[in-house]
Every structure is written in C-alpha cells, then in structure tokens.
Amino acid sequence: MKKSHRPTIDEILTQFFADLREGKKGLTLTRLMLIEQRLRECVESEADRVLVASDLQILAAERQFDPADAVARTMHADDLVFVLALFVREPWLPEERVQRTRHLQVTEKLTRFLQYYRLIDRFSIACPLIDIEIAVDQDRIVRRDERRAKRLQVAKAKYHG
Secondary structure, three states, X not given: OOOOOOOEHHHHHHXXXXXXXXXXXXXXXXXXXXXHHHHHHHHHHHHHHHOOHHHHHHHHHHHHHOOOOHHHHHOEHHHHHHHHHHHOOXXXXXXXXXXXXXXXXXXXXHHHHHHHOOOOOOOOOHHXXXXXXXXXXXXXXXXXXXXXXXXXXXXHHHHHX
C-alpha cells in the first residue's frame, strides 16, 4: 500500500482483499468474496450514518456524477473504520456460524491492515476500533463456550454410556 497519497476505501479494499485471497481456493475463497461483497454493500449503505456534513456534501456531488460505488471512490480509511464498527453488528453479520466468525476475523484483519500501513490514527478513532474489538472478542467467547459445552456433552456421554 503506497503511503504517498491518502488511498480511497476502494483502493484499500481492493489491495486488502487481493492479498487475503492470494492462494485461497474453494469454500475459503468463496467466503472471502462474500465478505468483500457484503462489506462494499455496507460501505455504500451505511455511509450516510457515519460521515460528517462536509463529507456528505462531497458524497452528494459524487453521487450526482456517478452513484455506483461513490462512497468507496471518495472516502478514506478513517471513514471505513466507522463503517466497520457497523459491519460487525446486525444486520450485516451472517447468520451461519462459520461465516459469521470468518466475517469478524476478516474485519479484525482489515483494522490491523489499516493500522499497520498507518492509514488511520488509532487514537483519534479509538471508539469504533474498540467496538470492533469487542464484537470480535464476544464471538471468540461464544465459540469457546460452544466448544466447552460440546466437550462436556461428550464427557457426560462417555461417563453415562
């Protein structure tokens, strides 16, 4: 990722998902493609909720020129983080357990990507980053509890069987 200019959301997502898809096949690749598609839909759908007034004016002008993917073409990494904080909540979370987990893992990787390339100042946008972290952690806790419950069930079946 070039540091010489401020990349748009489209540039960020294109690079991030290209890197993530590299070497992937089958169901793993399909899951990643679904997450990217869903995230791009979220970016375009939720931007009006997270952008400041001046950005909304820029976006309105861009949408008059070409409405398709206007947010991704004009907004930047800090705006993306605010969208990601919504992306880890309903209605954007998939219902299917494995896809939901992958969705949250990819979101976490994307926030790390943004920080690694210094595309965001994590201190100035700490709140949405914390919201993302909490959602990921909650999913980990649920998965851990599910694994424990399964192990307990197996142990009880062996003991009583």
